Ligand code: ATP
């Protein structure tokens with residue numbers, strides 16, 4: 038409001054624009070506020086000479102105004118219309134223009150409105166208010182043309198439809214369905230960013246189901262739609278392996294479990310979606326996820342069933358799992374999986390009680406024997422060295438070794454047997 042007021046004082050038109058208007062009208066707190074104005078970037082900078090401004094996209098006419106401490110920043114963009122799109126993602130050029138034209142370049146009617154926060158007036162050139170009240174995500178103008186310009190809009194359509202619990206307007210949905218195979222024009226990073234937002238949203242199961250329905254899921258995560266596609270075919274009588282049809286049917290267990298996750302991390306929701314899929318690392322790399330995301334997702338998928346029968350694990354196995362840094366996500370994964378299967382939640386309760394009853398120094402005690410001890414015993418680091426360390430750690434966690442000297446004795450005995 039401050040930014041709008043300042044621009045108006047300087048004699049310009051200034052309005053809230055796009056997503057923040059949508060969220061404001063829905064009574065939600067916007068993630069970020071954008072202001073649109075008839076001031077040129079130069080004039081914007083001049084109007085905010087006393088504030089810090091950053092050229093975030095000078096060629097697109099976007100200036101970021103940094104607010105007072107704690108207030109965040111506001112992107113101020115000059116009303117513009119976009120030129121042609123030749124790369125399927127970005128306009129080749131932009132021209133400064135009017136609010137009417139600026140509305141036309143936006144993706145969906147609900148994202149195409151302006152709001153004057155001082156006068157409390159909505160400016161709607163695209164029928165956004167009606168779609169917002171009726172609950173539709175509808176492309177502005179010809180859906181096919183708009184998706185052709187910028188293919189990222191296909192994923193945005195799915196994300197907004199799911200997160201708002203709206204319907205996707207028929208022609209818009211048809212355009213997305215028809216063009217889904219062209220999503221690969223969009224960079225892996227942007228696809229992953231959309232996936233992160235869809236999967237951490239409360240309506241993640243709706244997003245996945247809709248992405249499946251319009252054919253985007255098959256493009257982005259074929260492994261999920263066609264389980265086994267990344268694995269070696271099973272041995273059979275020499276005929277071609279059976280192709281699993283791409284239907285939502287084999288997705289439904291994941292969808293119920295996804296729905297049951299409560300405020301999951303991205304990795305947890307992603308691991309749930311990837312249940313039963315084998316080549317997790319390759320998928321994460323293809324989507325250019327961070328190494329941390331890859332590590333956590335892959336671990337969670339690998340251990341997805343490890344806590345199904347916790348009372349059948351050795352003490353060492355149980356302690357290792359429950360002392361792991363990703364333990365809380367693993368327990369949430371197990372809880373939602375069991376709930377989705379209408380199975381007894383006992384395994385999770387068992388683990389929670391075990392954790393409550395087990396002090397940290399029993400759950401994850403300092404090792405009795407370290408690599409230095411093995412070196413002192415004349416061993417050289419290598420696979421066998423590592424294995425021995427793991428074994429003595431297991432014995433310790435299983436409560437088989439009273440103290441350090443017992444542990445060293447145990448190692449020596451193993452060495453004698455082996456040699
Ligand atoms: P959120 O911030 O919650 O993701 P948003 O609608 O604010 O939703 P932003 O990415 O912040 O999304 O973009 C702000 C506005 O810019 C949008 O509301 C829309 O009007 C316009 N916009 C963003 N991306 C596109 C796009 N790919 N094509 C056309 N218009 C877009």
Ligand code: MG
Nearest residue numbers: 056057068069
């Ligand atoms: Mg926004």
